[in-house]
Amino acid sequence: MDAKGGDQTAPGATIYAVASGGGKAAICVVRLSGRRCGEVLSRLTRRPVAPREAALRQIWSPSTGTLIDQALVLYFQAPASFTGEDCLELHLHGGRGVVAAVLRELGTLEGLRPAEPGEFTRRALLAGKLDLAEVEGLADLIDSETEQQRAQAVKQFSGGLTGHVALWRERLLEALALVTAEIDFGDEGDVPADLIGTIRAHSAEVLGYVDAALAQQKGAARVRDGISIVLAGPPNAGKSSLLNVLAGREAAIVSEYAGTTRDVIEVALDIAGVPVWLVDTAGLREAEHPAEAEGIARAQARAAQADLVLWLNAADEPRLEPPPKLSTELWRVTTKADLAPGAAQAGEIALSVRSGVGLDALVTRLADYVRERLPQEGVALLTRQRHVQACARASLALRRIVEGGPELAMDLLAADLQQAARALAEVIGLIDVEQVLDDIFSRFCIGK
Ligand SMILES: Nc1nc2c(ncn2[C@@H]2O[C@H](COP(=O)(O)OP(=O)(O)OP(=O)(O)O)[C@@H](O)[C@H]2O)c(=O)[nH]1
Ligand SMILES: [Mg+2]
Structure with a gap:
């Protein structure tokens, strides 16, 4: 360019x-x-x-x-x-x-x-012909691989996010017009109480929308970037076997020797229309070989970043407890149920890759888990960090107006309204477009 x-x-x-x-x-x-x-x-x-x-x-x-x-x-x-x-x-x-x-x-x-x-x-x-949010929607639409990705991208491409943000911004500009009129024509000093009330009401309304969108942003980002589910547990628990059966192909090596998997192996799945990264890791134990020790360190790092960890223990082996500090959601799974039926404890998922028992139930539970994390209908979808940062700035400025004391100086009020409106304008690219342009367009393919 x-x-x-x-x-x-x-x-x-x-x-x-x-x-x-x-x-x-x-x-x-x-x-x-x-x-x-x-x-x-x-x-x-x-x-x-x-x-x-x-x-x-x-x-x-x-x-x-x-x-x-x-x-x-x-x-x-x-x-x-x-x-x-x-x-x-x-x-x-x-x-x-x-x-x-x-x-x-x-x-x-x-x-x-x-x-x-x-x-x-x-x-x-x-x-x-398009604004910045729509351009991003188009890029996501071209890249979309799953149904939810497509649905979210086509919404943004056809002005979904723009429509919301433009409306919020309009409300703020109305409020700003009132403040400006007061500054130009009103008496010197503080803003009259009734005017503050009106402006607070406008700001509170927009703050509600912005905060609702921010609260849902994780869901929108998950649809776009995928959910990561890590398989972890002791060696030989059947992690790689489960990965292979869920992936429908032999992506990871399986053997009866403990410590088979050392690298982090990822497969992309489509669960409930959402991209899911299923990650196989090295079994956790005191490793002797440095390569295995590195694999275990990587396993722990991935488990810490995951959205969900499936903690696997084999029914016929002594149990290993998960590391205590794991902040991620964790489901306990007892594998090899064919070897010792009834070994699973209460609240655990029991399954066998060998007999197929429990596999459908796991897939159903995973689909429910994914669906619960989808953003709600009707909320503006902030699919990128750029949107989130701009909305967070708008939220801060609006909060100062809504939560400020009864006496607000007019120039401060105007500055906060302006700041919020400006941050929202950035989402649709009305200002500061140039900085983000190269970033967005460099990821497009030629001919688009
Ligand atoms: N009977 C039975 N054997 C299983 C089942 N799942 C896996 N195995 C066997 O258990 C052994 C270990 O399986 P893996 O999938 O390699 O286990 P892993 O957890 O990936 O092991 P590491 O990579 O060493 O940490 C292999 O011999 C598998 O065939 C099962 O459901 N039933
Ligand atoms: Mg393995």
Whole structure:
């Protein structure tokens, strides 16, 4: 995204990129945005195409005059397009030779250059087609792998978070207008009591919404980033066996020798539409080998960071108690129930990977656990640290207004309202956009 000087890299350049997935496919979409789209269209197709109508056209090489492909072509005229500029989509046949030929031809045309990662979306943002929260929603939508991730991302992309935050901010700006009027036209001194009451009511209302969103942020972040569940316990408890059966593949080595697992092994699961990281760890004991000792240290560190620890003990072995300082939620599981049925203590989950007993019940309990952690309906979803930090700042400023004494100086009141409104504006990118832009767009893929 750095301008390197010259017409080719100027922000006004017409950009192009493959917008569909990599590899061989039936169709490959090449997308263009910028002033030269109309010209490119007539040079490639030699016939006009009406805007916003799909047209089947032959694609000709401007350099050699030979036929390259036959494609469905879509032309969007500024400003009615994704980027707000003229846009062109070529739905080519997906062969690598076809795509390479078209990209080669585009590269020879003047004023065109390949797009950088996220550049289409960046242009959409700069043209006001999307705001920052919506751009983040789009990024999450493209990255989504599970149903809850998709649902949360599409909400944010279609203005879910923006709608909430814009409304809160409007309430604060109304209050700020009252304060400003008082400062400009009222008597010198403190704010009149009834005005303070009105402003407190506005602020308290918004504070309620912001705090509710902050209270739910963990749920929103879990949907986006996943929940981590760590399998821990003594060696030979059957941790790796349970991981494999839940993953449906032999991800971890299983053997009858204690101390088999030394590395931390993670598999991604989809439980109740939420991404779950299931983590297998080294069995905890006094290790003799330094590699095993390192594995055990890593196991303990992962268990401490987990959302949930499944503490496994084998039914036919002496029990090991979990480390006392573990702050994470912990479920006790008795494994190998086939070897000693009835060995599980009250409140424990009993299961056997060998016989299959208790596995369905564990999966059901895990799904319930995940569902209970989903954010509630109707609350603004703060999916990123950026949103959380901005809302926390707004919350602090509003709390000063709501919890302040009966006599509030007008300029302080105005400053707090302004600070809260400003923090909320940051969420949707009305101010201080530039700092976060590079961070967000560098993670986009080219063509988006
Ligand atoms: N009978 C029976 N044997 C089991 C069951 N689950 C695991 N085992 C056996 O117990 C042994 C240890 O299993 P692992 O899954 O490797 O145990 P682990 O907890 O990962 O052990 P470490 O990696 O050494 O800490 C293997 O021989 C497994 O086949 C079970 O449900 N029933
Ligand atoms: Mg193991």
